[in-house]
Amino acid sequence: MKCKPCDGTGKSKCADCNGDGLGYGHGKCMACNGSGLIECTQCDATGKVSLFRWMNLKKAE
Ligand SMILES: [Zn+2]
Numbered sequence: 001m002k003c004k005p006c007d008g009t010g011k012s013k014c015a016d017c018n019g020d021g022l023g024y025g026h027g028k029c030m031a032c033n034g035s036g037l038i039e040c041t042q043c044d045a046t047g048k049v050s051l052f053r054w055m056n057l058k059k060a061e
């Protein structure tokens, strides 16, 4: 199943910098190393989730 939070890309927008890769006046964001993207935790950056996991996510919604 395609991972929903990252839409199958395996990456999700960095919440610390809101995706722009910049920290608070200190150059690049430390959380995502300036890329603005972090590895998706839902799918471990694979872009896919197992059906079992997908069902659990569904339930949690
Ligand atoms: Zn960031």
Ligand SMILES: [Zn+2]
Residues within 6 Å of the ligand: 003, 004, 005, 006, 007, 008, 009, 010, 011, 040, 041, 042, 043, 044, 045, 046, 047, 048
């Ligand atoms: Zn994902």
